[in-house]
Amino acid sequence: MKQVINILLALMMCFGVLTSATAQKKKAANFDEGIIKYKIEIEGMPEAAQVLDNAMINLYLKGDNSKMDLSILGGLASFQLINNTAENLFSMLMDIPTVYDKTAVSLDEDSDFLKELKELRGTNQAPKNDVKVKYFKSQKQKIAKYPCYKAEIGLGDGSNDKLTVFLTEKLRPTALAQLEKTLGDFKGFPLSFQIEMQGVVLKITAVDVAKQKIGAETFTIPESYNKKTMDEFKEEIETKMGTGDGGVGL
Numbered sequence: 001m002k003q004v005i006n007i008l009l010a011l012m013m014c015f016g017v018l019t020s021a022t023a024q025k026k027k028a029a030n031f032d033e034g035i036i037k038y039k040i041e042i043e044g045m046p047e048a049a050q051v052l053d054n055a056m057i058n059l060y061l062k063g064d065n066s067k068m069d070l071s072i073l074g075g076l077a078s079f080q081l082i083n084n085t086a087e088n089l090f091s092m093l094m095d096i097p098t099v100y101d102k103t104a105v106s107l108d109e110d111s112d113f114l115k116e117l118k119e120l121r122g123t124n125q126a127p128k129n130d131v132k133v134k135y136f137k138s139q140k141q142k143i144a145k146y147p148c149y150k151a152e153i154g155l156g157d158g159s160n161d162k163l164t165v166f167l168t169e170k171l172r173p174t175a176l177a178q179l180e181k182t183l184g185d186f187k188g189f190p191l192s193f194q195i196e197m198q199g200v201v202l203k204i205t206a207v208d209v210a211k212q213k214i215g216a217e218t219f220t221i222p223e224s225y226n227k228k229t230m231d232e233f234k235e236e237i238e239t240k241m242g243t244g245d246g247g248v249g250l
Contacts, residue, residue, distance in 0.1 A: 031173040033062045034211040036144075036191075043201040057204065061173050065219040081107075084219040093225060104225040105233045135167075135187065143191040144206040146170050151187075166192035171209065 038057040051072055060067040064085040071078045080093040092105045132154040139150040148166035167188030191206040221227065228236070 029172050029174040031061065031171055031209075031211060033214055034209070035060055035214070036173075036206055037208040037210075038204045039207050041203040041205070043203075044199050056207075060214050060218050062214040062216075062219065063174060067219055082219055082221065087220075089219075089221070091221060091227075093221065095225075102222075102225045103233065104221045104227045106227070106229055141166050141192070143168070144209045146191060146206075146209065148188070148191055162195075164192075164194040165190040 036059040038059065040052050040055045040057065042052055055070065055072050058069040060069065066083050068081040069078065070080070077096045077099075078094075081091075082093065083090050090107045092107055093103070094100055094105070095102045134152045134154075136150040136152070141148050141150075143166055146168040147170060148168045151165050151167050153163040153165065168191055169188040171189045171191070173189060191209075193202075193204040195202055
């Protein structure tokens with residue numbers, strides 16, 4: 001179960017850079033409002049495959065606001081990342097019946113929990129000049145009807161780990177600017193992610209891009225959710241599950 005939770009955290013980190021969006025500066029955005037649907041595929045871990053394989057991620061975009069929505073176990077459990085710039089809100093929402101009550105955790109970059117998670121993963125928070133992007137424009141794929149090419153992102157943590165993405169230059173959501181700020185200058189928008197960790201290959205691929213109206217309520221926390229700080233959440237999880245072999249206690 002610990003590895004499954006860590007994979008969920010890796011998913012959150014991949015999409016966290018997309019849900020911390022600011023207006024794109026280099027080129028005018030051509031996708032300001034709609035939904036991008038991604039499919040998850042996992043190799044090398046039967047337990048995770050049972051829980052997450054073939055699950056779907058919906059990425060909702062509306063101007064500077066965004067939300068990542070992941071449902072697992074046939075919709076019985078859900079995880080969300082909401083970024084509402086107008087309300088200065090960046091939160092992770094969890095609904096895991098019989099395991100954890102509906103909870104909204106505020107993501108404060110200064111919290112001890114997030115600092116430990118960054119240190120554990122050593123990925124998306126590296127300084128921009130330490131993150132190297134290599135492009136392989138001859139290796140092409142068509143993803144969700146968009147032409148894409150391969151790129152590899154060195155994670156800048158002193159390891160040999162790489163995040164493989166397929167980028168398209170035909171799709172420019174407003175959210176692209178924060179991705180560039182976090183991982184380096186990109187020539188396109190990622191419609192596919194692939195990373196290997198501890199022998200498990202995690203692949204996330206877009207299957208549909210829909211330009212449509214999104215209601216403002218999509219980017220608010222429902223009243224049915226209990227609100228906690230990240231450190232309050234960490235303390236509660238450590239009490240329920242124990243710290244295991246250290247780190248974030250998941």
